[in-house]
Amino acid sequence: MDYSELQNQIDQQRHKLEELETQLEQQTSKPQKSWYRSGFYTSYYVMSGLILGALASWVSLIFNIIGAWIAYGDPLRLLRVYATFFGGEAVLTGQYAGVAILLALVLHSATGSVVGAPIHVIYSRYVVKGSLQSRILIGVGLGVVMWLINVYAILSWLQPMVTGGTWIIDEIPWWVAMFTHVSFTLTMLILQPYWSFDPGRVQDRARYKHAVATDV
Numbered sequence: 001m002d003y004s005e006l007q008n009q010i011d012q013q014r015h016k017l018e019e020l021e022t023q024l025e026q027q028t029s030k031p032q033k034s035w036y037r038s039g040f041y042t043s044y045y046v047m048s049g050l051i052l053g054a055l056a057s058w059v060s061l062i063f064n065i066i067g068a069w070i071a072y073g074d075p076l077r078l079l080r081v082y083a084t085f086f087g088g089e090a091v092l093t094g095q096y097a098g099v100a101i102l103l104a105l106v107l108h109s110a111t112g113s114v115v116g117a118p119i120h121v122i123y124s125r126y127v128v129k130g131s132l133q134s135r136i137l138i139g140v141g142l143g144v145v146m147w148l149i150n151v152y153a154i155l156s157w158l159q160p161m162v163t164g165g166t167w168i169i170d171e172i173p174w175w176v177a178m179f180t181h182v183s184f185t186l187t188m189l190i191l192q193p194y195w196s197f198d199p200g201r202v203q204d205r206a207r208y209k210h211a212v213a214t215d216v
Contacts, residue, residue: 041197045121048195053116054109056187061108063183067176079104081171088163092171112184115146119188124196135189142189143182151177 068078083091083100085107091100119142123130130138155168 040125042121044197045124046117048197049117049120050113052120052188052191052195053113055112055191056116056184057109057112059187060112060180060184061105064176064180067173067179071173071176076101078172078176081167082108084163084165084167084171085159086163089165089167092167115184116188119185120192120195123189123192130189132190135192136186139186139189140182143185144178146185147178147181150181 064078065075069075071077079101080091083104086100086103123138127134127138151169156166159168160166
């Protein structure tokens with residue numbers, strides 16, 4: 001191979017190298033793709049609030065059972081009282097108690113999810129930087145407000161309209177009802193940071209950054 005042929009091959013390889021460098025510059029100049037939200041991730045907080053609300057409802061159910069055991073010596077007494085919302089006074093005497101209690105448990109969990117979602121969204125959106133002490137104080141205050149509204153502003157007229165009696169208000173001690181609501185809101189707010197969306201936890205990983213930078 002003579003000198004001119006060698007020179008031609010060198011020029012060809014240099015040209016290919018310049019093309020590769022140009023393609024590389026074009027690839028690295030593309031904006032990085034991102035799967036996460038840069039703003040408030042509302043749909044995430046709605047979904048996590050539904051789950052957290054159901055969890056908090058079961059925590060409050062434990063307090064309900066403890067309160068029933070202290071007040072009546074019967075852990076399921078207050079569950080039967082709650083079940084009067086479906087079956088009326090007959091549930092307290094044992095008639096249809098099993099089915100009514102099951103419905104009460106389902107309603108309890110569903111209500112916890114429905115109520116928990118807006119609490120989680122609103123708190124995470126506007127009070128996300130609150131300390132543990134502030135979350136506890138807000139949780140206690142919010143629980144007391146919910147107790148007053150649910151029991152005296154809603155159930156006081158809703159149960160008589162549905163079943164013709166006020167067994168929930170009459171049979172459940174006020175302190176049990178209050179602590180049940182407070183335990184729900186405390187669970188929601190104490191666990192709130194662990195159910196928050198933080199894109200930085202993923203964004204800061206070296207492997208994630210490399211994957212985003214090379215994604216086409």
